[in-house]
Amino acid sequence: MTLLTAVLFYFGWASTDAEAKALGLRDTVFHFSTSDYLLRSVDALYVPAWLAAGVALGMLGLHRWTTSEPERLARAVRVLRFAWAVPLVLVPLYPLGPWLFDLLLPLTAIAAFSLNAYARTRGRRDLRLWGLTLFICVLSLFWAVSAYAEIAGRGRAELTERTVRADFPSVVVFSKKDLMIRGGGSCYRRVTEKGSQYAYEYAGLRLFHVSGDRVFLVPRNWSPGNGTLYVLKEGDGQRVDLLSGAVHRASECRG
Numbered sequence: 326m327t328l329l330t331a332v333l334f335y336f337g338w339a340s341t342d343a344e345a346k347a348l349g350l351r352d353t354v355f356h357f358s359t360s361d362y363l364l365r366s367v368d369a370l371y372v373p374a375w376l377a378a379g380v381a382l383g384m385l386g387l388h389r390w391t392t393s394e395p396e397r398l399a400r401a402v403r404v405l406r407f408a409w410a411v412p413l414v415l416v417p418l419y420p421l422g423p424w425l426f427d428l429l430l431p432l433t434a435i436a437a438f439s440l441n442a443y444a445r446t447r448g449r450r451d452l453r454l455w456g457l458t459l460f461i462c463v464l465s466l467f468w469a470v471s472a473y474a475e476i477a478g479r480g481r482a483e484l485t486e487r488t489v490r491a492d493f494p495s496v497v498v499f500s501k502k503d504l505m506i507r508g509g510g511s512c513y514r515r516v517t518e519k520g521s522q523y524a525y526e527y528a529g530l531r532l533f534h535v536s537g538d539r540v541f542l543v544p545r546n547w548s549p550g551n552g553t554l555y556v557l558k559e560g561d562g563q564r565v566d567l568l569s570g571a572v573h574r575a576s577e578c579r580g
Contacts, residue, residue, distance in 0.1 A: 328463070330363070333370070336470050336477075337362030340369060343478025348485060349549040354556075356536050369477040405444035408437040427472035431465035438462060482549070490545045493531035494567045495574055498542070499523035501562040506530070509544025509552050512578035523564065529578040530555075532567060540565050545577075 338352070341362065345352040357365075391401050412434040419426045442458040445451070490510075498504070499516070503525055506513060511529040533554065534541040542555040557563055 332466065332470055333363050333366045334359060335467060336370065336474050337364070337366035339471050339474030340478040340481070341365055343475045344481045344485075345478075347479050347482030347549065350554065354554075355534050355541065356539075369473075373473065402444045402447055405440045408440040408444070411437045424472070424476070428469055428476070431468035431472070434465040435462045435469070438465075486548055489531055489533075489543060489547055491574075493533065493543075494569065495545075495577065496528075496530040496532050496542055497566045497568060497577075498527040498530065498557065499564040499566070500525045500527070504555070504557070504563075506542075506544075506555055510546035510578070511544040 338357075341352045341357060345354070390397075392398050412430055415426065415430055415433060419430070438458050438461050442451075442454050446454055498506070501522065501524055503513075504527065506527045509529075511527060513525055513527045516523050516526050529545045530542045531545055531547070532540070533543045538559045540557045540559060542557065543552055546552070547554075557565065559565060
């Protein structure tokens with residue numbers, strides 16, 4: 326359970342860090358908590374979890390089929406004693422696709438060294454070999470998690486860039502002072518209604534993230550290479566309204 330929690334936390338942090346870097350930011354800006362990193366890891370790990378379960382079931386079936394006949398088992402054990410060499414064969418191919426082999430190599434190492442240990446310790450106990458194998462597998466697991474986190478993080482960043490204008494919550498900010506929010510599709514006006522405690526209204530903004538009493542906003546035309554991230558503190562002479570609906574989006578910054 327401790328290892329699973331550590332893997333989930335590491336994946337959440339690594340994927341968030343990769344996503345933030347792809348967006349031209351750093352994850353430390355948002356002050357994510359341990360719970361935030363754990364929650365951000367869950368959705369992206371559904372597919373790997375299902376794949377791992379499928380592979381485990383397949384291996385269990387293959388094991389039963391192999392052990393059902395002694396001669397077949399003996400041949401399999403002789404072959405699997407050299408399974409450790411498979412990752413070494415893949416190493417020269419690494420330059421062809423570093424991002425792919427960063428994921429493929431550690432997963433292959435986990436399978437290869439586990440099968441090697443199984444074949445070499447069948448019928449006898451060798452705790453030293455299994456201890457070394459477990460150490461290699463844990464290191465390889467974190468390597469694979471890091472590689473997959475990079476892929477997932479960059480995918481999230483690309484999704485954010487495509488959907489920030491249409492899918493992120495629309496925001497209107499009221500402030501007593503001029504917040505100097507300009508450009509990127511945002512707009513502002515002086516509030517002239519009598520009795521209003523606010524002097525400025527800002528529209529054409531999107532809610533990027535909320536952390537504690539801090540609200541992170543971007544203009545609707547924001548992009549990683551051309552945009553500003555605004556950080557507001559709620560209650561500091563400001564009011565942040567979240568608006569929904571296509572009607573508002575179509576009319577924001579008009580008139």
